[in-house]
Amino acid sequence: MLTKRIIACLDCHAGRVVKGVQFVNLRDAGDPAELAKLHAENGADEIVLLDITATHEARKTLVDTVRRTARELFVPFTVGGGIRSLDDASAVFDAGCDKITINSAAVADPSIITAIANRFGSQAVVLAIDAKRRRNSAPPDRAGAPDPTPAEVYVSGGRKPTGRDAVEWAKEVESCGAGEIMLTSMDRDGTRVGFDCELTAAIGSVVSIPVIASGGAGSAQHFADVFREGKADAALAASIFHFGIESIGQLKQQLQAAGIPMRWPL
Amino acid sequence: MITLVDYHAGNLASVRKAFEHLGCEVAITEDPERVRRARRVVVPGVGHFAATEQLSRAGLRDAVAEAIAQGANFLGICVGMQWMFRDSTEAPGLSGLGVIEGTVERFPAGAKVPHVGWNTLESLGQSRILAGVPSPSFVYYTHSYRAPVVTETVGVTEYGAPFSGVVEKGNLFGVQFHPEKSGTAGLKILENFARLAC
Numbered sequence: 001m002l003t004k005r006i007i008a009c010l011d012c013h014a015g016r017v018v019k020g021v022q023f024v025n026l027r028d029a030g031d032p033a034e035l036a037k038l039h040a041e042n043g044a045d046e047i048v049l050l051d052i053t054a055t056h057e058a059r060k061t062l063v064d065t066v067r068r069t070a071r072e073l074f075v076p077f078t079v080g081g082g083i084r085s086l087d088d089a090s091a092v093f094d095a096g097c098d099k100i101t102i103n104s105a106a107v108a109d110p111s112i113i114t115a116i117a118n119r120f121g122s123q124a125v126v127l128a129i130d131a132k133r134r135r136n137s138a139p140p141d142r143a144g145a146p147d148p149t150p151a152e153v154y155v156s157g158g159r160k161p162t163g164r165d166a167v168e169w170a171k172e173v174e175s176c177g178a179g180e181i182m183l184t185s186m187d188r189d190g191t192r193v194g195f196d197c198e199l200t201a202a203i204g205s206v207v208s209i210p211v212i213a214s215g216g217a218g219s220a221q222h223f224a225d226v227f228r229e230g231k232a233d234a235a236l237a238a239s240i241f242h243f244g245i246e247s248i249g250q251l252k253q254q255l256q257a258a259g260i261p262m263r264w265p266l
Numbered sequence: 267m268i269t270l271v272d273y274h275a276g277n278l279a280s281v282r283k284a285f286e287h288l289g290c291e292v293a294i295t296e297d298p299e300r301v302r303r304a305r306r307v308v309v310p311g312v313g314h315f316a317a318t319e320q321l322s323r324a325g326l327r328d329a330v331a332e333a334i335a336q337g338a339n340f341l342g343i344c345v346g347m348q349w350m351f352r353d354s355t356e357a358p359g360l361s362g363l364g365v366i367e368g369t370v371e372r373f374p375a376g377a378k379v380p381h382v383g384w385n386t387l388e389s390l391g392q393s394r395i396l397a398g399v400p401s402p403s404f405v406y407y408t409h410s411y412r413a414p415v416v417t418e419t420v421g422v423t424e425y426g427a428p429f430s431g432v433v434e435k436g437n438l439f440g441v442q443f444h445p446e447k448s449g450t451a452g453l454k455i456l457e458n459f460a461r462l463a464c
Contacts, residue, residue, distance in 0.1 A: 001385065001386060001424070002381065002383050002384070002385045002425060003383060003384045003385065003404070004383075005383050005384065040449075045383070045384055070279070070280070070283060071283065071287075072287070074284060074287075074446065074447060074448070074449055074450075074452060074453055075406070075447060075448075075449060076406060076444075076447050077280075093277040093279065094277075094279055095279070096279045096280060096283055098277070098280055098447060117313075120276055120277055120312070120313075121275070121276050121312035121313035122313065122380075123312055123313070123380070123382070123408040123409075124276070124277065124312070179380070179382070179408070180382065208378055208379055208380075209380065209382075210380075210382045210383070233382065233383065234383070263384040263404045266404070266449060266450070
């Protein structure tokens with residue numbers, strides 16, 4: 001049976017894994033290569049490394065970090081942050097990652113999705129959507145269809161609204177050749193109150209490519225909710241795994257006991 | 267020496283890295299002459315079956331066929347495995363290598379496509395490529411088309427219906443999943459391939 005995936009995310013700054021709240025008060029959480037390997041051994045189905053500096057000077061550091069991290073990692077490995085061109089993508093693929101995520105560059109010019117998919121395959125292109133509920137958005141109607149325009153797409157690390165509707169954008173990126181969607185709820189990110197299940201389900205209902213839910217993980221129940229109600233194919237979390245709040249193995253055992261198919265034991 | 271055939275379909279770094287981790291020397295090449303003389307040939311692949319047309323255009327299809335005729339061990343990964351079959355409905359009119367009878371087809375209606383993630387692989391009978399791999403094992407898939415279960419099928423996965431996860435015919439092996447991304451089970455499969463006599 002196809003299992004639901006638990007993805008560990010490493011936010012990297014200048015070659016180190018960091019954790020903060022809204023990108024401030026960054027705390028050092030360790031070496032990306034060591035942490036990635038540790039998470040994989042503990043049961044992470046996939047590793048995502050997001051470069052949150054993503055400045056021009058940091059590109060070389062990122063490629064080195066990717067190379068070091070990929071060396072001993074034998075689960076799917078995704079890299080994102082500041083990828084703006086086919087050349088940027090090629091550099092991190094050459095360094096050993098399996099997929100890239102793009103967000104801002106795809107909003108600016110969706111043809112980059114097609115260009116990278118044509119060269120590396122759709123399975124290698126994960127479209128990151130950072131979405132925020134519209135303030136005047138109607139409360140989700142649990143009984144009926146999902147709210148047709150629940151959220152707006154943001155770019156530039158959540159700083160710039162685009163006016164685009166997240167659900168419409170999801171359809172468009174699938175048609176451009178994206179292989180997966182990584183949906184981050186900006187409203188839930190860092191809050192540990194649970195994933196935005198309604199928004200995740202709304203996106204999942206309009207695309208056939210997998211949807212990875214992100215933002216808000218705080219407990220095993222939250223993962224169970226987003227797999228069931230949110231119909232997510234995968235769920236991603238960062239900080240809860242770094243500081244041992246929830247071990248991936250324990251999380252998977254709890255979800256499995258709750259009837260959700262997991263890759264466990266490994 | 268593992269000869270990894272480069273036909274510009276996807277990224278070879280992960281496959282190379284996995285074999286190197288196992289202590290193998292790896293040569294990545296698009297030179298038909300080198301492929302012809304190779305003893306352990308790996309054809310990876312991602313994306314569309316039509317990408318394998320490049321193998322024919324570059325003279326690599328004949329080179330692979332000749333290496334196989336000379337007794338080389340062959341491993342096809344993902345689209346590389348699909349290419350071992352006669353053809354695929356993904357690219358009508360284009361022939362595969364045809365070492366295994368059958369047509370690669372899209373998943374049946376009702377299954378969410380693409381099939382992405384970790385699924386269980388169950389062994390069927392004796393296999394050299396799956397020696398020492400527990401059954402079932404979890405392996406990582408990402409694909410929209412799949413090969414039918416045939417007499418050469420030695421590993422099967424269910425998604426909508428059963429399909430070929432692993433095929434084996436003499437010295438020819440194919441895996442639909444990505445062994446380089448499938449944890450210890452995947453590494454064991456690559457190790458088995460690398461250690462086969464040839």
